[in-house]
Amino acid sequence: MAIRKASRTRLIGALTAATVALALGACGGGDSDDVAADGSVTLEFAQWWAPELPAGSFDKIINEFQTANPNIKVKLLSGPYASTKQQLVTGAASKTLPDVVGLDGAWVNDFAKQGAIADLTELMGDANYDSSQLASQIQLEGKTYMIPVVNFVYPLFVNQDLLTKAGVDKVPSTRTEFSDAAKKITATGGNVKGWALPLDTAVPNGIQNDVMSWLWASGGSMLADGKPALTTPQVKSVVEYVKSLNDAGVIAEGSLTMKEQDKVEKFTTGQVGMMIDSLAHINLVKENAPNLKFAIAPVPAEDGFTGKRGIPYASWGIGVANSSKHKAEAFKLVQFLMDAKANAELATLANGFPGNKTAKPDFSKSDPMFEEAFKIYQEGFPANEFVGLPKSEDLMRSFDENLQLVLTGKQSVDDALSKSQDSWSSVIE
Amino acid sequence: MTSLTVEKPPPAEPEAPTRTKKSVARRLIPFGYLSPTIVLIVVLMVVPIIMVISYSFRDNVIVQENSVFAGFANYTDVLTDPDFVAALKNTFIFITVSMVAHLLLGLGFAMMLNSGMLSGVTKAIFRVVYVLPWLFTIAVIAVIWRLLLDPSGVINYVLQTLGIIQDGVNWLGDPGSALWVVTFVNIWSGYPFFMISLLAGLQGIPGELYEAASVDGANPWQKFWNVTIPQLRPVIISMAVLDLIWTSQQFALIWMMTGGGPLNSTEMLSTFTYKLAFSEYEFATASASAVIVLLLTMILAFFYVRQQRER
Numbered sequence: 001m002a003i004r005k006a007s008r009t010r011l012i013g014a015l016t017a018a019t020v021a022l023a024l025g026a027c028g029g030g031d032s033d034d035v036a037a038d039g040s041v042t043l044e045f046a047q048w049w050a051p052e053l054p055a056g057s058f059d060k061i062i063n064e065f066q067t068a069n070p071n072i073k074v075k076l077l078s079g080p081y082a083s084t085k086q087q088l089v090t091g092a093a094s095k096t097l098p099d100v101v102g103l104d105g106a107w108v109n110d111f112a113k114q115g116a117i118a119d120l121t122e123l124m125g126d127a128n129y130d131s132s133q134l135a136s137q138i139q140l141e142g143k144t145y146m147i148p149v150v151n152f153v154y155p156l157f158v159n160q161d162l163l164t165k166a167g168v169d170k171v172p173s174t175r176t177e178f179s180d181a182a183k184k185i186t187a188t189g190g191n192v193k194g195w196a197l198p199l200d201t202a203v204p205n206g207i208q209n210d211v212m213s214w215l216w217a218s219g220g221s222m223l224a225d226g227k228p229a230l231t232t233p234q235v236k237s238v239v240e241y242v243k244s245l246n247d248a249g250v251i252a253e254g255s256l257t258m259k260e261q262d263k264v265e266k267f268t269t270g271q272v273g274m275m276i277d278s279l280a281h282i283n284l285v286k287e288n289a290p291n292l293k294f295a296i297a298p299v300p301a302e303d304g305f306t307g308k309r310g311i312p313y314a315s316w317g318i319g320v321a322n323s324s325k326h327k328a329e330a331f332k333l334v335q336f337l338m339d340a341k342a343n344a345e346l347a348t349l350a351n352g353f354p355g356n357k358t359a360k361p362d363f364s365k366s367d368p369m370f371e372e373a374f375k376i377y378q379e380g381f382p383a384n385e386f387v388g389l390p391k392s393e394d395l396m397r398s399f400d401e402n403l404q405l406v407l408t409g410k411q412s413v414d415d416a417l418s419k420s421q422d423s424w425s426s427v428i429e
Numbered sequence: 430m431t432s433l434t435v436e437k438p439p440p441a442e443p444e445a446p447t448r449t450k451k452s453v454a455r456r457l458i459p460f461g462y463l464s465p466t467i468v469l470i471v472v473l474m475v476v477p478i479i480m481v482i483s484y485s486f487r488d489n490v491i492v493q494e495n496s497v498f499a500g501f502a503n504y505t506d507v508l509t510d511p512d513f514v515a516a517l518k519n520t521f522i523f524i525t526v527s528m529v530a531h532l533l534l535g536l537g538f539a540m541m542l543n544s545g546m547l548s549g550v551t552k553a554i555f556r557v558v559y560v561l562p563w564l565f566t567i568a569v570i571a572v573i574w575r576l577l578l579d580p581s582g583v584i585n586y587v588l589q590t591l592g593i594i595q596d597g598v599n600w601l602g603d604p605g606s607a608l609w610v611v612t613f614v615n616i617w618s619g620y621p622f623f624m625i626s627l628l629a630g631l632q633g634i635p636g637e638l639y640e641a642a643s644v645d646g647a648n649p650w651q652k653f654w655n656v657t658i659p660q661l662r663p664v665i666i667s668m669a670v671l672d673l674i675w676t677s678q679q680f681a682l683i684w685m686m687t688g689g690g691p692l693n694s695t696e697m698l699s700t701f702t703y704k705l706a707f708s709e710y711e712f713a714t715a716s717a718s719a720v721i722v723l724l725l726t727m728i729l730a731f732f733y734v735r736q737q738r739e740r
Contacts (some may be wrong), residue, residue: 058690080586089707093491114492191581202688253580254602256691262579271581394709404692408604 023180040074041326043333046087049350050078052280057349065336068150072329074100082203092116097321099330103146105315105387108138112145118320120144123331134338137419138317138388148315149337150352152278153377155311157285157299159185160293162192162273171297173240175214176302178274185273196272197242197256198258198319199404202362204396205260207384208278209312211403214238216310216383219301223385229423230399230417231409237302239406258402265281268292278314279373280351286367298376310383311376316350353377355373362365391427398423478723484716491712503717513718515693516701523612523697524676530616531672532665535623542624543631550599553564563621574614575601601687604694611686611695623668630664631657663736670733674726695698698722 050058056175077098079087084102090112091097093421096269099115111117121144122130130135131144138146158171163233166184170177182194198206212222219236230233253271264281268271268289270361272378298309318337320330336342344359354361363398386392401418404413411419432480460467460683484490488499507513537560542552562570576598577583584597600610644650658665680699683689689704702722706715 018698051608086707093712110492115494197655199690201690202684253597253599255602256602257486257513257607257687258602391709394704397704397708401690408692410692 012250039074040071041329042075043100043149043324043326043330044075044077044098044348045100045102045333046077046079046084046091046420047316048079048081048084049102050076051080053349056390058346061337061342061346062246063335064342069329069332072332074333087095091321095323097274097323099321099324099326100333101319101321103319105138105146105148105317106389107421108146108317109388109390109392111319112140112143116274117145118322118324118327120147120320120331122321123327123334124180126328127335127344129335130355131357133340133356135355136382140388141164146315146319147334147338148317148319148355149348150316150344150347150355151234151313151377151387152280152350152352153311153313153373153380153382154213154276154278155296155373157277158295158297159267159273159274160295162188162270166273171295172274172300173301174303174305176303179241179245179248179250181333182245183272186248186250188420191271192370194271194274195245196258196263196266197246197255197315198260198263199255199400199407201389201404202261203259203377203401204393204400205398206258207399207403208384209260209278209314210263211238211271211399211429212385213276213299213312214241214333216385218302218305219307219310221385226428228421228428230421230424236413236417239344239403239417242403243406243413256407258389261368273422276312279370282367282369283351284291297387298372311380313384316352317354317389389428395424395427431532456478481716481719484713485720490716491506492710503714504721506714506720507721512693512696513698513701516689516696517700519608519633519695520697520699522608522676523679524673526612527615527667527676528672530612531620531706532669534616534620535627535702536661536665538620538624539627539631552600559624560621562618565618566687567618570614571682572616574617575686580612602691604692606714607687607694611683612685615676616684618682619672619676621684623672626663626664630661634660639737650703666736668735671738672731673674674733675727675728677722677726 034154045062049400059076063077077087081104085104085107088097088101088103088107088111092114093116094114097116102119103111105251108117112293115199120137123129124144134147135151136148137144138148140146150276161183163169163171163181166181166188168181168184172178172181178195185192198208209419215222215234215238218234220232220238221229222235223229224232246255252266258275263272263275264277264284267275267277270289270292271320281295282296285294301309318334320327320334324330327393337346338356339360343354343356346363347354347359347361348363348366351366354375360371361374363374386396389395402411402416402420403421406413406416453472486499486501487496488502488739490496538555541547542556542559547555565573579585580597580599580602584600585594587592589597598606601607638656638660639652642656648657678699680695680703683695683697684703687695689700698718699722702715702718705711705718709715
């Protein structure tokens with residue numbers, strides 16, 4: 001009797017375990033229903049913006065949207081930039097992207113080619129949306145895939161105390177002036193250098209922000225008819241200029257593995273006199289070094305250049321997943337964030353410039369430097385030729401590796417540009 | 430007279446089918462218990478590994494809907510890529526130097542902590558100090574060492590103050606030193622695990638063996654070589670093989686410290702594979718690289734399993 005009972009208990013135990021196993025197996029296969037019983041729809045919105053804004057402020061903007069659209073709920077999936085990117089790359093591969101996605105212009109080409117993000121031109125048409133109010137749209141073959149919500153420009157930051165100490169009375173505006181100022185700052189001694197150049201290959205955006213910015217500032221281009229054009233005199237003059245600064249010893253040590261945050265840290269602690277950096281870092285620099293006297297200016301151009309200067313920028317872009325079952329609702333959220341009022345509010349909070357041309361950011365509570373930067377932005381034009389290119393991070397990395405060979409004396413400028421040209425040509429067809 | 434009563438045997442029942450059913454059920458019971466684990470292993474390990482292997486034989490996987498069979502083309506691409514060869518060489522140096530240093534440092538510190546020459550309090554203090562690197566996460570270790578090794582950082586300052594160097598050394602930015610520096614940081618972060626395991630092994634060696642060696646007139650070196658090492662041999666071999674496997678998978682430390690640079694001087698198989706997948710979006714080639722890493726790791730795992738069986 002006892003034996004039979006024990007055997008029955010074993011059998012029940014085993015069946016329970018098997019049921020758990022079946023339940024586990026079922027977990028992955030289910031298709032979550034995002035339409036509630038009351039007919040309301042829940043949208044997932046993955047972005048890296050919320051952690052970069054003052055705590056709770058992005059939730060407030062989203063709550064405003066939910067109040068205006070009671071049948072749409074938004075679930076924010078917030079994370080740092082790098083992990084959001086990884087999440088989206090894997091989501092795009094498995095066709096499980098969240099309904100609305102925060103995008104960087106550098107990812108658009110790859111996601112669009114995978115069919116992971118939706119054609120917004122079509123959604124704008126369906127919603128009768130007036131796109132003339134948008135400052136820019138990121139397009140591929142005539143179709144819009146990303147709308148920049150907030151733009152961040154990358155001006156030149158100058159430590160005025162170091163400049164004065166070095167005997168330079170004017171913020172450099174040309175390459176010669178910059179080179180001269182960098183040499184004089186370096187000559188003040190004490191481990192201080194003129195400029196910081198982050199060339200770390202893990203996140204090679206130094207090529208975009210700190211190298212190609214010199215090209216765009218002088219009206220140059222690294223592309224011709226959408227194809228790589230790296231062997232032009234304009235690009236060559238930029239690489240030769242960077243090399244001349246390196247040869248003169250005015251670039252902070254360790255640039256081959258320096259990251260963007262190291263650059264900001266060195267500027268904040270007065271170890272370098274000048275850097276090209278995101279305007280969004282003004283508050284960070286001021287928080288960490290309240291007594292640091294610094295100014296912002298356009299990136300220096302070639303001597304004698306009188307044209308409009310391109311100013312590098314990065315965007316918080318937005319797109320809609322192609323796999324979303326609620327594209328119309330998702331576009332309502334896009335529309336809301338691009339609305340003049342919400343867009344101005346978001347740009348003010350983010351210390352960036354609005355993606356809606358009619359939005360007026362409120363500079364009254366911001367640092368006066370933002371107003372100054374807005375002038376620089378309006379006088380020049382936003383320039384970032386990596387936006388919309390395929391595998392843009394890889395393009396930056398291959399250029400980075402060749403530039404590193406130049407700076408370490410292992411390759412000539414011509415060879416570096418020619419190899420980069422070949423490498424880029426195999427990617428951009 | 431006693432009477433012997435023999436109970437009648439129960440009437441024979443047609444039991445054969447029931448017994449078969451019961452024995453089948455009995456045989457299935459263990460699998461029922463194991464089923465949650467089996468499902469988890471299948472979903473989290475078997476399926477992803479099979480998918481990666483199948484990707485490695487195709488082209489245009491993931492990023493395009495119509496992938497095509499490519500045979501061994503991805504493997505040829507990977508194996509003939511000079512960056513892969515460099516990564517293989519760097520990984521070999523990184524894992525072997527790390528393993529040997531982990532072993533020597535771990536054994537040295539374990540023997541010190543096991544020695545009768547130190548008091549209990551001193552041992553406890555050293556135990557805490559020695560184990561500290563193991564308590565930090567890799568992200569913290571990378572940030573701390575990046576700051577320490579900065580050309581204007583603490584290490585250069587100390588060395589310059591002591592007059593050991595004249596100018597600040599560019600530890601991570603110099604292609605000639607970067608690999609050795611990240612290897613050093615990996616050694617620093619990993620030796621405590623060796624130390625703890627070997628300390629446990631040392632404490633398990635019977636005192637009688639040392640007494641017998643003393644009676645035979647053995648000196649401290651002979652005791653170490655003929656008693657300690659043979660007794661620790663199984664632990665040392667297991668730890669060494671496991672360390673080679675774990676270190677070959679080290680990604681976060683390299684990625685956060687140098688990103689594989691400068692000039693690929695710290696490129697490892699892990700960073701090489703990651704860049705292929707998440708920067709170049711070449712998932713098929715990245716899968717081929719991952720399969721090669723899997724095969725190399727399996728060779729190490731084979732030696733580990735064989736050594737465990739022998740024990």
